[in-house]
Amino acid sequence: MDAVTNSDSPAATSLTNRYGTPKRIMSKRSKLILLVVAGALSLTWVLWVVIGGNTGISQKILSYNVADGTMTTVDLAVTKDPSATAKCALKAMNDSYAVVGWNVVTVGPNAKDAGSENGRTTTVRGEIRTDSLAVTGVVENCWLVK
Template sequence: MRTRRQKVIFGAVIAILTLIFVAWLALGRGEPSVASKDVGFSVQDSTLTEVDFQVVKDPAATAQCAVKALGSSFAIVGWDVVTIGPNGTNSGIDQGRTTAQRASVRTESLAVSGIVDSCWIVPAP
């Protein structure tokens, strides 16, 4: 059986750990986030596919997104990295957090799809 003092110390430790965890969540875990959403694609010909997507990020941050075009066997037939620089709060929607993007991806054969593979925040120099 635990003494009253042990119970108080245990409760205090749990409370402090909970507070640290909540602060970590509230502060964004130390890394700025970025998200993307595929909107559509357009196959121009066997050498070019355009991919439309939205990027959600801090308006002051610079992000990069890897965009790929896929062939009929789902093999990558084209790949490009697109840089999305800082933008004003009057750009896009949600005070500049969400912006529409279009990437032109050169392809080595006819694509049947175009998607965003991943996005990340570029560290400030």
């Protein structure tokens, strides 16, 4: 037989003998294990984002007032456990979004009949001294104090 037409010819089998038979990149079992591990990592990340992002405190800016070039006030509502103490970082920014003032206000514990939502939400006014005229006042972040 001719080497070109016969698949069992020495030329055709010499490559298999030399390099071995072609193998699959991944077996079905390996693909399944990889899929399970990827799914577990994805689920862990989602749970971390949902649960880990919950700090037990939330804030909402109610209003701000730029009094003059040296003072800005920010009114905010802080929702937390009534027995907990929190701190909130406030900042005043100019029209270029540069910070022109910064202050940290403390939101102490309160009675269940104070504020709203059985004492969970407290309204606070924070004053920010500024270096120059601000155009806005914002809440940067709030956190619970241990």
